[in-house]
Amino acid sequence: MLLLNAPVSEQVVVTKINTDDKTKNRLQNIGVIAGGKVVLMQSNFGDVIVKVRDCRLAMNKDVAMRIEVERESNSNNDNKGESVK
Amino acid sequence: MKIALAGNPNCGKTTLFNALTGATAHVGNWAGVTVEKLEGVYKDKKNGIEFNIVDLPGIYSLSPYTPEEIISRNYIMSGDADIILNIVDATNLERNMYLTTQLLETQMPMVVALNMTDSLKSEGKTIDTDMLSQKLGVPVLSISALKQKGLKELMQAVKEQEGKTRNPVTFISRGILADTLNEVLLLLDGKKDKLFDAVKLVEGDKLTKEKYKDILDKVDAIKATNKTVKEKYNGDYEACVADCRYAYINEHLSDVVVCVAPQPKLSKSDKIDKVLTHRFWGIPIFLLIILAVFHITFSENFLYLSAVIPDGAFKDANTVASLFVDTEYEEDEDGNIKGANSIKSPGVFLQGLVERFADLVNAPRVVEDVVDDNGEVTGQTVIEEGGWIPRLLKNAPEWTRGIICDGVLSGVFGVISFLPQILVLFLFLTILEDTGYMARVAFIMDRAFRKIGLSGKSFMPLLMCFGCAVPGIMATRTIENDRERRSTILLAPFFSCGAKSPIWFAFAAVLATTVGWNPEFTVFGVYLVGIAVAVIAALILKKLSGQKGVTPFIMELPTYHAPQFKSVAVHIWQKLKHFLFRAGTVIAASTVVIWFLLNFNFSFRMVGEDQSILATVGGWFEWLFVPLGFGNWKFIVASVTGLIAKEEVISSIEVLAGSVEALITESGVGTAGIFAYMAFNLLTIPCMATVGAAAAEFGSAKKTALALLFWLATSYIVAMVINLVGTYWWTAFIFAFVIAVLLIAAHFLEKCRHIKTLQADALKEMNESENAESKEKDNA
Numbered sequence: 001m002l003l004l005n006a007p008v009s010e011q012v013v014v015t016k017i018n019t020d021d022k023t024k025n026r027l028q029n030i031g032v033i034a035g036g037k038v039v040l041m042q043s044n045f046g047d048v049i050v051k052v053r054d055c056r057l058a059m060n061k062d063v064a065m066r067i068e069v070e071r072e073s074n075s076n077n078d079n080k081g082e083s084v085k
Numbered sequence: 086m087k088i089a090l091a092g093n094p095n096c097g098k099t100t101l102f103n104a105l106t107g108a109t110a111h112v113g114n115w116a117g118v119t120v121e122k123l124e125g126v127y128k129d130k131k132n133g134i135e136f137n138i139v140d141l142p143g144i145y146s147l148s149p150y151t152p153e154e155i156i157s158r159n160y161i162m163s164g165d166a167d168i169i170l171n172i173v174d175a176t177n178l179e180r181n182m183y184l185t186t187q188l189l190e191t192q193m194p195m196v197v198a199l200n201m202t203d204s205l206k207s208e209g210k211t212i213d214t215d216m217l218s219q220k221l222g223v224p225v226l227s228i229s230a231l232k233q234k235g236l237k238e239l240m241q242a243v244k245e246q247e248g249k250t251r252n253p254v255t256f257i258s259r260g261i262l263a264d265t266l267n268e269v270l271l272l273l274d275g276k277k278d279k280l281f282d283a284v285k286l287v288e289g290d291k292l293t294k295e296k297y298k299d300i301l302d303k304v305d306a307i308k309a310t311n312k313t314v315k316e317k318y319n320g321d322y323e324a325c326v327a328d329c330r331y332a333y334i335n336e337h338l339s340d341v342v343v344c345v346a347p348q349p350k351l352s353k354s355d356k357i358d359k360v361l362t363h364r365f366w367g368i369p370i371f372l373l374i375i376l377a378v379f380h381i382t383f384s385e386n387f388l389y390l391s392a393v394i395p396d397g398a399f400k401d402a403n404t405v406a407s408l409f410v411d412t413e414y415e416e417d418e419d420g421n422i423k424g425a426n427s428i429k430s431p432g433v434f435l436q437g438l439v440e441r442f443a444d445l446v447n448a449p450r451v452v453e454d455v456v457d458d459n460g461e462v463t464g465q466t467v468i469e470e471g472g473w474i475p476r477l478l479k480n481a482p483e484w485t486r487g488i489i490c491d492g493v494l495s496g497v498f499g500v501i502s503f504l505p506q507i508l509v510l511f512l513f514l515t516i517l518e519d520t521g522y523m524a525r526v527a528f529i530m531d532r533a534f535r536k537i538g539l540s541g542k543s544f545m546p547l548l549m550c551f552g553c554a555v556p557g558i559m560a561t562r563t564i565e566n567d568r569e570r571r572s573t574i575l576l577a578p579f580f581s582c583g584a585k586s587p588i589w590f591a592f593a594a595v596l597a598t599t600v601g602w603n604p605e606f607t608v609f610g611v612y613l614v615g616i617a618v619a620v621i622a623a624l625i626l627k628k629l630s631g632q633k634g635v636t637p638f639i640m641e642l643p644t645y646h647a648p649q650f651k652s653v654a655v656h657i658w659q660k661l662k663h664f665l666f667r668a669g670t671v672i673a674a675s676t677v678v679i680w681f682l683l684n685f686n687f688s689f690r691m692v693g694e695d696q697s698i699l700a701t702v703g704g705w706f707e708w709l710f711v712p713l714g715f716g717n718w719k720f721i722v723a724s725v726t727g728l729i730a731k732e733e734v735i736s737s738i739e740v741l742a743g744s745v746e747a748l749i750t751e752s753g754v755g756t757a758g759i760f761a762y763m764a765f766n767l768l769t770i771p772c773m774a775t776v777g778a779a780a781a782e783f784g785s786a787k788k789t790a791l792a793l794l795f796w797l798a799t800s801y802i803v804a805m806v807i808n809l810v811g812t813y814w815w816t817a818f819i820f821a822f823v824i825a826v827l828l829i830a831a832h833f834l835e836k837c838r839h840i841k842t843l844q845a846d847a848l849k850e851m852n853e854s855e856n857a858e859s860k861e862k863d864n865a
Contacts, residue, residue: 009350021323022150022565023637028327029146030639031180035328041355044364047532049642054177056354058528060535060638 004048004064006040007071013037016068023063030057038069086247087137088127091161091188092172093181094143095643097200099123100652101172101230102140105240109659111556112652114521115545116143116641117563120153122160127240134244139166145180147187147281148290148323153562158292161191162278168246169195170239175205175212175227176644178342182334183327189221190255190281194246197225198239203232204644209346217341222254231649253280256337257329261313262287268307272300288326354521354645361522367529376609378513382432382506383590383605385411385597390428397422408437435505436590443498447490450475484691488680495743496676496736497668503587503735504664508657511552511583515656521643523548531638537620538627540566540638543573547619550580551612552660554775558782566636572626574779575792578771579619579799581612583660584667584731588766591735591745592759599749600756615767618803628831631838664732672736675729679722679740699741713765713801714758714808719748724765730772757811761804769800 006012014036017024031052032038039051046061090098094116103110106125111118123140141160142153149155161169171188173181188195199212218225224242228235258266269286273279285293286304294301308314308322318325351359361370381387399410400422414425429437450471455464470476474494478486517523523545531541542564550557554577561577564570581589586608593607682699686692694700703718710716719741726733735745742748749759770776770793780789809816 017324019637023639025148025323026145026150026637026639028324029148029150029183030641031183031331033327033331034324036331042358042362042364044362044367044529045532047528049358049362049528051355053179055180056358056642056644058524058531058541058638058640058642060531060540063637063639 001069001071002065003038003040003050003067003069004043004046004061006069008040008043011037011039011072012069013072014067015070018066018068019063023066027063027067031055032057032067037072086168086243087139087166088168088170088243089139089141089161089166090170090172091141091157091184092143092200093145093174093177093184094641096143096172096174096177096181097230098140098143098172101198101200101228101236102138103655104230104233104236106138109655110140111656111659113518113523114643114646115518115524115527116643117153117545117560119143120156120559120562122156129237129240132241132244134240136240136243144184146184148285148288149292151563151565155292161188161193162281164193164277166193168243169193170243171195171197172200172230173197175199175202176208178212179331179334179339182338183330185221186256186330186334187281187284189223190253190284192251192253192278192281194249194251195223196239196243196246197221197223199225199227200230202227203229203234204646208352209344209348211343211345213341213343217338220337220341223251231651253278255280255284256333257284257326260329260332261311261317262325262329265307265311265314269304272303272307273297284326287322289322352644354642357645358525358642362525362529367525368533371526371529374517378510378517379605379609381430381513382509383593383608384430385433385604386427387430388428391426394426394428396424396426398426400425408441409434432506432509435509436502439502439505443502444472446472447474447494447498448472449490450479484684487684488677491743492676492680492740493673495739496679497673499591499739499744500587500668500672500732500736501665503590504661506590507583507586507664508661510586511660512653512657514548514551515653516648518548519646519648519653521645524640524642527640528642535638537623538630539569539572539623540564540636541640542636542638543569543576546573547576547580550577550582553582553584554578554580554771555778558775558778561782568630569636571783571788572623572630574782575626575795576619576622577779578775578796579615579622579768581615581767582731582771583664584772585734585767587732587735589763591738592763595746595749596756596759598746611763611767614764614803614807618764618768618799622799625831628835631835667730667732671730672732675726675733676736676740679726679737683741694741712808713804714761714812715752715754715765717752717754719752720754720762724762724769727766728770728773730774731766734766755812757808760811761808764807765800765804767800768796768803770796 014032014034016034017027017032019027027033036052040048041051041056042049046064047059048064049056049058090102092098095114095118099110099112099119102108102123102125103112105127108123108125110123119140119142121142125138125140127134127136127138139160141157144154144157147158147161149158160166169188169191171185173185185197197217199214202212205212212227214225214227224246226235226239226242228239255266266283266287269283270279273283276282282293282297286297287308297304314320314322314325318328361367363370397414399406399412400414402410402412409429411427411429412425415423417423448469448471450467451469452465452467454462455466457463475486475490478489527541527544530544534540534543543561546557546560546563549560557580558574558577561570561573564573589608589611590604593602593604596602596607597604679699683694683697684691685698686696687698687701699722700718703722706721707716707718710721719738723734723737723741726737738745738748742751754762776789776793779792780786783789783792806820810820
């Protein structure tokens with residue numbers, strides 16, 4: 001599931017970041033990493049506000065469509081999610 | 086001793102810097118306010134402490150991403166500072182610790198200051214500072230930079246670290262990276278900051294790789310042997326290092342935050358965001374807020390109360406009351422009164438107050454000669470006493486009075502009378518910025534900005550340009566994409582700055598009396614023209630560059646807070662001081678020069694203004710501006726003086742013609758010409774200070790020259806279109822046709838370019854496959 005399609009106000013786990021290296025570096029520095037938890041707060045036509053740890057990040061569709069996430073409950077059964085951790 | 090303030094963006098470094106040094110550097114509630122390093126001195130005479138303090142732009146990590154982050158990283162690593170003071174936003178501890186764990190890898194002594202502990206408390210959480218200090222191995226102190234709490238203790242703790250050394254520590258040395266890191270460390274044996282550099286080499290940081298070009302092969306060989314990283318992270322060491330850091334922070338550092346009250350699902354900020362960043366209402370709400378700000382600043386009819394107040398209610402108001410209300414009215418033949426029923430907005434009221442003061446000081450003294458029956462002058466009668474200064478100088482020679490009253494005083498007062506409105510406008514913009522709302526606007530505007538080839542990142546710098554283009558242009562450093570950054574700088578002058586606003590206010594006031602336009606709408610209209618031109622120019626720049634696709638936009642949204650009286654007041658005070666300083670120096674001096682050029686001819690004789698130096702030189706250029714509707718030398722001279730400082734346009738007009746109204750009457754320029762003139766001044770080459778800032782950011786004389794040409798051409802074309810369409814409405818069709826042709830041409834140009842790149846790619850591929858084939862043959 002892509003971040004921009006994630007359910008609103010529900011905690012999800014990032015599984016993969018498919019952006020270019022520079023953006024990936026920025027996302028890492030600001031707290032978005034594979035295996036990390038994020039909450040989608042709001043989606044405006046694909047532009048999103050997400051809560052990461054205790055801060056709120058705004059990102060545009062271009063970034064939000066390159067971040068793969070999955071529901072937290074699934075990730076426990078899923079080996080892929082575990083392996084990243 | 087030198088202290089470097091390092092920390093995440095918007096964690097309060099500059100607030101602390103101001104509190105410690107008594108400086109008044111700009112503070113705002115968004116990430117990226119500080120883009121340059123600032124220096125100041127902290128003094129505590131009682132304890133004999135004196136430190137040099139260096140404030141740095143905020144960074145999320147020591148692997149920098151934007152130009153201003155590189156400034157911080159380079160400064161921290163330069164070893165110029167003796168100690169790092171790491172400021173940590175307590176409400177966002179985990180993310181802030183990401184930087185702290187990197188700072189601990191350097192050899193510098195360090196103290197951690199936990200800022201915003203009071204807001205943490207109101208969220209129902211506390212932090213165990215002793216535990217955190219133990220875990221990090223450096224002193225940790227709670228402070229509140231805003232309320233100036235705990236600062237003395239903090240400085241004492243810093244003092245205790247003086248001269249001490251600290252063993253660098255890293256938290257990534259235990260997991261899967263242990264062997265790799267140790268082997269790289271061996272390569273760097275004996276080097277300064279070897280642990281930091283080793284970690285950065287493992288991570289693959291660009292700046293460190295450049296530093297150790299000679300051993301890169303060895304590092305890569307070591308990294309290639311780590312199979313776990315290859316399997317788990319696909320060889321992505323950067324992700325691996327980040328992951329290890331966060332894993333450590335999650336496991337060991339996050340338990341220092343203790344929740345003492347139940348946490349609500351949605352915080353206050355989240356609830357406000359649900360409304361203000363709403364997908365449909367977000368932009369309309371923003372426009373309404375801005376319109377309201379303009380209304381409070383410029384409206385002659387506050388809250389449109391004239392709808393409920395009967396006509397003529399204020400027609401007999403006394404001098405004091407007339408400051409607050411409009412007393413002008415018209416009476417028709419039947420004795421019905423219209424008007425005199427509106428209340429002035431705060432901005433207009435304050436402006437009236439300053440104008441009264443200006444009149445008191447410098448109202449012209451009007452005298453008439455008394456002529457006896459033989460036609461001989463026997464004396465003078467005073468018709469109007471005039472202000473203090475004209476009365477004081479009534480016996481002084483004519484040129485002295487001219488230079489002081491008609492030159493300096495009328496020029497300077499002409500500008501200062503708009504100061505209240507500038508301040509009211511910026512008071513509101515500063516409040517909006519300080520609450521954290523403007524960062525949200527950058528987010529909701531991103532979609533619109535993307536359509537014209539920019540991103541929401543350009544919003545804050547451009548918004549700052551409404552204040553002054555110089556800091557606005559410097560703020561473009563937060564934009565990662567170079568093309569976007571250059572375009573943003575080119576567009577910066579189109580966003581009407583505070584110094585230009587007296588031009589709009591003055592002309593809007595005249596238009597209100599001559600054609601009855603609402604002044605707040607005229608001024609708002611000028612701002613809109615600037616924005617519209619910026620949009621079109623951005624589109625053209627996008628087409629010219631031929632760049633496709635959008636750049637990623639990631640921005641932190643700060644927590645909302647009530648505007649801080651102190652930071653807002655400091656900001657407004659700075660603005661006031663800056664404005665008055667300029668009025669007293671540059672503007673006063675140039676009015677003298679202009680008065681001289683206006684009253685003397687080339688042989689330095691005092692003459693009528695028609696034979697003056699200015700009239701002669703200005704006259705040479707009049708023909709150039711005829712298509713723009715203001716082919717009159719006084720308009721041209723005023724515009725040229727605007728290059729020194731934009732306030733000069735109005736102060737020059739005051740000297741040249743006495744007032745804006747007088748200039749319009751004497752030159753006979755029509756409404757279309759007036760609006761074209763405003764547009765020309767808005768869009769043309771900005772003041773010298775702005776050109777200098779832009780040149781510094783471009784870093785190339787050629788690009789700066791092109792920018793000057795771009796501004797000049799844009800202003801000329803737009804002013805001409807406004808004048809011609811305003812005078813002959815049917816010319817609108819001609820311009821629409823020209824624009825359509827240009828757009829079609831641009832579209833085809835883009836297509837051709839696209840086909841060419843496709844062809845080039847295909848050719849390259851063919852060549853490559855041919856090469857590969859021939860190589861295979863050779864091998865065979």
